[in-house]
Amino acid sequence: MNIKIALEPAAGDCGGIGAERKALLSFDDAVATAVATAQPLSGSDRVDLRNANGRVLSRDVHASSALPRFDHSAMDGFAVRSCDLSGPGPWTLPILSTMAAGDGIREASALPGMTVEIYTGAPVPTGFDAVIVREKCRRLGDTVRTAYLPKVGENIRKLGEDVAPGVQLASSGTLISPHVAALLAASGINVVDIRPRVRVALITTGSELRRPGEALQSGQIYDSNRYMTAGMLSLPWIEFTDLGHLRDDPGAIRDALQMASQEHDVVLTSGGMSHSAADHMRTALEACNARLEVLNVAMRPGKPATVGRVGRALFIGLPGNPMAAAVVLGQIGLPAIRATSGFRQHSVDWYPAVAGFDYRKREGRTEFVPVKVIGRDEMGLPVLARLGRGSSGSLLPMAVADGFAVLRPERIHIPEGTVVRYEPFGS
The missing domain is CATH 3.40.980.10 (MoaB/Mog-like domain)
Known part of the structure; x- marks a missing residue:
């Protein structure tokens, strides 16, 4: 157009x-017209993941392996085989060995009724199917006594339960946030392809x-x-x-x-x-x-x-x-x-909130009103106070506001208690 x-x-x-x-x-x-008028940048830069925070991915990234990479303990405690905990408890189990994070995966070589002392992050030895947390156990020399009957899989993070091999970790156009960077790093990715910076002149x-x-x-x-x-x-x-x-x-x-x-x-x-x-x-x-x-x-x-x-x-x-x-x-x-x-998402983040004010506006136009959060209603929604008179030249209301209330064009009267769209600054 x-x-x-x-x-x-x-x-x-x-x-x-x-x-x-x-x-x-x-x-x-x-x-919508402004977004359609934009022309996404071409090209790609390859950078170290440590330098990619806040940049935009230019290619999809897929997992080359599973996360977790092996079954490991989620807690400090004792690995057991649930089939050994039969009959009325408590049970006393001999301690076969100790496993810590970084230890290699061991094949089960325990006789029936034995346990392995295990620490958070340590591989669960093959054949053990639950971990009882240390607080539910009492160590007596080379044995441990417990009255707790765990569920199969309890306190064990299973191979691939977070990410399966080949799953898309992040798509082109994704902003590399600290959380995205952590996921990529955990998958062993140290170099990523990113879009060039947008050169903006004022x-x-x-x-x-x-x-x-x-x-x-x-x-x-x-x-x-x-x-x-x-x-x-x-x-x-x-x-x-x-x-x-x-x-x-x-x-x-x-x-x-x-x-x-x-x-x-x-x-x-x-x-x-x-x-x-x-x-x-x-x-x-x-x-x-x-x-x-x-x-x-x-x-x-x-x-x-x-x-x-x-x-x-x-x-x-x-x-x-x-x-x-x-x-x-x-x-x-x-x-x-x-x-x-080249962002995948262009829109502004917003949340529902409650008008703590009564306001009349002109029909047919969208209004942006600076507001401050003054509390929460019974449903937990923010309650907003209107700041200033909405003048386009005002600075103080915007400087002290928490964000904008966005009032839709079809509305003329916004009574107190109306649910409105709230866009916090920095969202």
């Missing part, structure tokens, strides 16, 4: 308001912006979006570059876009996405022959969200207002960047 950039309202459009409403994409459609625009620490003149403000964006994209699978701040100069913005799109996979901009005469980003995009697929979204905040392609790069235009920029980057931008990296 190609959307032509309209710099001026059409004749007879009464200011373009009606046309703008018709052009609004639903939030769900905007996310261009910040706005003649009114200054760096924190610089002196402000009348009408100027400090640039917060650069720091917010850099923090949100500080991820192992992203190579982030801040290309600096530009004044509202259409030619300079055009040149920066052209250069960035040649050297990066994703170009992010902050500010200048509205339709006013002082917002030059759309003019610069048109000069670069950009193809925009998302252009204005039925969401609050973040309506001027823009996604498309400029040159060879994915383009994501963030609004200048900080809360709007954070919502667009987290909700639309990051799923598209994840798709560029």
